[in-house]
Amino acid sequence: MDYQRIRHPIPPLYDKESRILILGSFPSVKSREAAFFYGHPQNRFWKLLAALFSEDAPVTVEEKSAFLHRNHVAVWDTIASCEIQGSSDSSIKNVQVNDLSVILDHAPIERIYCNGAKSHEYYRKYIQEKTGTEAVKLPSTSPANAAFGLEKLMDHWRQILIPLRIAPAGIGRSLLSWYDFNGRILPWRSDPTPYHVWISEIMLQQTRVEAVKDYYDRWMQELPDIPSLAGVSDEKLMKLWEGLGYYNRARNLKEAAITIMEKYGGQLPCDYEELLSLKGIGSYTAGAIASIAFGQPRAAVDGNVLRIFSRILMEPGKINSARTKGYLEREVLRTMPRERPGDYNQSLMDLGATVCLPNGQPLCEKCPWESICRAHNKGTECDYPVKEQKRPRxxxxxxxxxxxxxxxxxxxxxxxxxxxxxxxxxxxxxxxxxxxxxxxxxxxxxxxxxxxxxxxxxxxxxxxxxxxxxxxxxxxxxxxxxxxxxxxxxxxxxxxxxxxxxxxxxxxxxxxxxxxxxxxx
Ligand code: SF4
The missing domain is CATH 3.90.79.10 (Nucleoside Triphosphate Pyrophosphohydrolase)
Known part of the structure; x- marks a missing residue:
């Protein structure tokens, strides 16, 4: 095959939230034709990343682009132009390298990885001096690297999850195994109807489980269903709630019950958005009802869950920022075993309440995530979550x-x-x-x-x-x-x-x- 001088035809992919940069050497013929990275159907790049991120492998260019953005991965190649025979890395000569400042000046890249030895060689020779940063050499995902199967590639590539702060795949199941033996036995768990889950979750907000148990029992005796809640007098409602605090929660329960009677025939809707539209039901409660009572893969993320995930991932973002919350919620969903979403949410609630405790040292020796928890491995559990300085009361x-x-x-x-x-x-x-x-x-x-x-x-x-x-x-x-x-x-x-x-x-x-x-x- 003849040599051709080719200029790199694909612009770099990154955005202002990209945390790692993966550099190949030069696009293959298939990639050049598709005008996007890793276009050869035998290249394991997409399959590998999808497995690491516990997602389905993207197929179209749009899906691949969205996948990289979503996971904070920037992609480009070391070579800007070269003489090359077809797709052959070993034939590359007369190389000009890319100027990475295009990416590094605009994205908070924490680590640079090279996909294969060729990319790493050019990076070390021509780029490292300019960036002042060493890149990590990873085994190539190219089909030419037949010595590395997908499992072996995963073993080496798993390290990219650290700067990405992505929870390792499979941790959801290990938590469920822990939950099966250590989950708390609670009155509302024996018969998790939508109404039971709803009332218990609202009562549990800002209140200890032990304190809620009696309130819950009394409430269910007096108001066993949505029609009885919708018709209760305000005085009786307040009496049933007396001592739980945040009395608007009780008023909202009644108002939502009236809406449910009028709009949904007395049954809590199973649709997440419809749940969210009810008075007093936010994303946490809607997620709890949808997952526990209706078996839907929805996260129920409260302060306990944020604390756990900020610790296992050593998340440096302020815990009350919408961005940090959104990111950690995505990680909860990513690690959620699809066959037991409700149990997963409840196992996180229990882990936060009994092991990964707030205000002081958590009981890491009892934690099923001890080995994968980054804060624990660094001994910095109590530094997370990162909080805004509270204004004094x-x-x-x-x-x-x-x-x-x-x-x-x-x-x-x-x-x-x-x-x-x-x-x-x-x-x-x-x-x-x-x-x-x-x-x-x-x-x-x-x-x-x-x-x-x-x-x-x-x-x-x-x-x-x-x-x-x-x-x-x-x-x-x-x-x-x-x-x-x-x-x-x-x-x-x-x-x-x-x-x-x-x-x-x-x-x-x-x-x-x-x-x-x-x-x-
Ligand atoms: S190892 Fe410790 S800090 Fe990490 S999640 Fe478990 S209890 Fe929390």
């Missing part, structure tokens, strides 16, 4: 009054908007009050015949604010006309017995410290 001082009249306690309903919206509370004032000052405030409200006692201090932490509270008991000896009129005319004020408080009025747990004093009185 605002501190609010409050004086809380337990106002008692003949075995009843004065309650006030909060404004319909804002913190603890629409819930009952013990009357309270913003600010710090001494006993004397508290007495002045009580007198200023028209009370004249009472006994005032201090009840000590309490603290409650909300997500953005802390209440530092000082409590006072006010034993009324006389019910003033003014208070009687307020109670008659304003439905936002009431007197409730201890029993009524327990059975009918939901008092947020912020007041627990002082509610307990009722029990002792």
């Amino acid at each position: 605002r501190v609010e001082e409050r004086a809380v009054f337990l106002i008692e009249w003949e075995g009843k306690y004065l309650l006030h309903k909060r404004e319909r908007k804002g913190l603890l919206a629409g819930l009952w509370e013990l009357p309270n004032l913003e600010g710090r009050y001494t006993l004397e000052k508290a007495g002045e405030e009580v007198a200023a409200r028209g009370f004249y015949d009472y006994i005032l006692e201090p009840l000590g201090e309490g603290k409650h932490i909300f997500s953005h604010v802390e209440w530092h509270m000082t409590g006072y008991r006010v034993r009324l000896q006389t019910l003033t006309k003014r208070l009687r009129r307020i109670l008659d005319e304003d439905a936002d004020w009431t007197l409730a017995t201890r029993r009524e408080l327990e059975e009918s009025y939901a008092l947020p747990s912020a007041f627990d410290r002082f509610k307990k004093q009722i029990d002792n009185s």
Whole structure:
């Protein structure tokens, strides 16, 4: 075959998220015809990468291009022009090399790999000095490299997953094996209907499993299905939720149940997008319902799952950035065994809750991913996930009054908007009050015949604010006309017995410290 002088006909493929660069030597005849990399049907490049990334091998040029972008891989060749006989690497002579700054100046490339010895030879001889970076030589994927079968190639090429921060294939199954023996036995898991999964997942947000169990049982006794939830009174709803916090979650459950009755005949829809459209259902809950109750391959990614994946991959991106979350969610999906999506999500929940613990050293010696976890292998588990510096919480001082009249306690309903919206509370004032000052405030409200006692201090932490509270008991000896009129005319004020408080009025747990004093009185 005659020599031909050929200029490289394919532009480099990269974008601003490319993390590694794979360099071949020069495109084969088939690649030149297809005007895209690795066009020879016997070249194992696409098959190999697809196996490493646990994806189907791309077929068309568009699919191949999208595949590389999606996986943050840049591709080009070392040679810009040369004399060559057909596709023969060994015939290459009179070489001019490519200027890699086109890629390196625009993409955060962490590692350069050469596909085969020829590419590596030209890189070392003519390019390395300019880039100042050594490239890693990998065995060629060309059909001419018959000594390397696909398995052997995979063994060598697996290292490209490290800078790509891609979870190794097969880890999903090892986690499922762990889960089969170590998964937690939880009430909602014995009969994972869509309704059971939905209610339990909403209750579990920001709340410990142990605390949720009783709430869940009580809820299912009172509201066993969607019609009963849609028809429940607001007072009863709040009572069932009392102490779980984030009361909007309960209101959203009811609102979504009404929508389900009106739009879906009382059955939770199985379509992920339709689930997402329901009030209070975000991507985590929709993913949990779709995967656990309907067996669909959807990820349910919460803080636990992000923590685990940021550790196994040593992900340096800030954990609350949309980009980092999106990337880690893709890794969860990539590693999800398609035959058991719900179990996989639950196994991640359990691993995060019992082994890969937050705030302190995780129990790596019990972890099924100990050998593949990069943070563990480097001893940097506690450096991940990378977090934004939190703004300190605002501190609010409050004086809380337990106002008692003949075995009843004065309650006030909060404004319909804002913190603890629409819930009952013990009357309270913003600010710090001494006993004397508290007495002045009580007198200023028209009370004249009472006994005032201090009840000590309490603290409650909300997500953005802390209440530092000082409590006072006010034993009324006389019910003033003014208070009687307020109670008659304003439905936002009431007197409730201890029993009524327990059975009918939901008092947020912020007041627990002082509610307990009722029990002792
Ligand atoms: S090895 Fe340790 S840090 Fe890594 S996932 Fe397991 S528990 Fe978490």
